[in-house]
Amino acid sequence: MGKVGNSRSVQSNQAGIHPDLDACVRKHLKGGFRRPIAEHTARAFDELVQRIAPSSYGLILDSGCGVGESTLALAQQYPNHWVIGVDQSAKRLAKNAEISEANSPLWQNENALLLRADCVDLWRLARRAGWQLDKHFLLYPNPWPKKRHLHRRWHGHPVFADFLALGGDMELRSNWPTYLQEMQRALELAGRTPSAMEPMSVSEDTALTPFERKYHCSGQALYRLCCTLDG
Numbered sequence: 585m586g587k588v589g590n591s592r593s594v595q596s597n598q599a600g601i602h603p604d605l606d607a608c609v610r611k612h613l614k615g616g617f618r619r620p621i622a623e624h625t626a627r628a629f630d631e632l633v634q635r636i637a638p639s640s641y642g643l644i645l646d647s648g649c650g651v652g653e654s655t656l657a658l659a660q661q662y663p664n665h666w667v668i669g670v671d672q673s674a675k676r677l678a679k680n681a682e683i684s685e686a687n688s689p690l691w692q693n694e695n696a697l698l699l700r701a702d703c704v705d706l707w708r709l710a711r712r713a714g715w716q717l718d719k720h721f722l723l724y725p726n727p728w729p730k731k732r733h734l735h736r737r738w739h740g741h742p743v744f745a746d747f748l749a750l751g752g753d754m755e756l757r758s759n760w761p762t763y764l765q766e767m768q769r770a771l772e773l774a775g776r777t778p779s780a781m782e783p784m785s786v787s788e789d790t791a792l793t794p795f796e797r798k799y800h801c802s803g804q805a806l807y808r809l810c811c812t813l814d815g
């Protein structure tokens with residue numbers, strides 16, 4: 585990824601919604617995803633659970649939070665929630681948190697928590713533990729724009745059923761409209777009622793994340809999709 589203001593828009597060899605999306609989502613909604621949970625994420629989840637329980641606070645996940653800038657801002661906006669930013673990259677998290685490969689995967693500042701973990705495993709552990717989120721942010725997930733990478737996008741991944749089960753009001757932001765159109769279709773297939781995809785107006789100062797700022801400063805259009813996942 586380039587500097588602020590110098591970022592290319594997403595290039596893809598896929599025109600429009602992936603032709604295999606419906607079949608892929610239907611298959612994953614039937615369940616059967618059994619990949620073993622990585623030990624480091626299981627340990628990170630245990631540490632997180634011990635830190636936040638018992639508490640009357642609601643739960644907000646900021647999945648793929650990068651450096652955690654959005655997590656810290658959301659924690660101020662929602663002072664009666666635990667706002668948990670999760671990213672697999674210790675290097676990114678270390679920009680705002682005392683997290684490294686060698687140290688604890690968890691960092692806390694009041695109601696903001698940053699956790700180094702793989703969302704694929706963390707979402708499954710949270711589902712097994714019966715978590716119900718109030719909000720779930722997916723801010724500029726990796727687009728995986730190559731046609732053959734459909735299964736790496738969150739709506740094309742076998743963990744999609746677990747993501748849905750965690751509930752809450754989801755907000756997805758991206759600079760690749762196809763990602764949102766596919767998520768919208770996947771949510772409909774799962775019986776949810778997503779909002780229409782809407783363009784977002786941000787400024788350098790109001791950007792919630794570094795990627796949002798970078799894309800905005802590069803003149804790219806940004807979009808948001810919201811959906812209540814419960815029920």
Ligand SMILES: C[S@@+](CC[C@H](N)C(=O)[O-])C[C@H]1O[C@@H](n2cnc3c(N)ncnc32)[C@H](O)[C@@H]1O
Pocket residue numbers: 647648649650651670671672673676701702703704723724725726793794795796
């Ligand atoms: C494009 S960056 C966006 C970061 C941040 N949300 C922002 O907007 O600045 C995507 C982030 O998702 C993280 N990520 C990708 N797959 C992940 C996974 N399975 N579990 C946790 N984090 C993941 C990457 O490490 C990266 O920091």
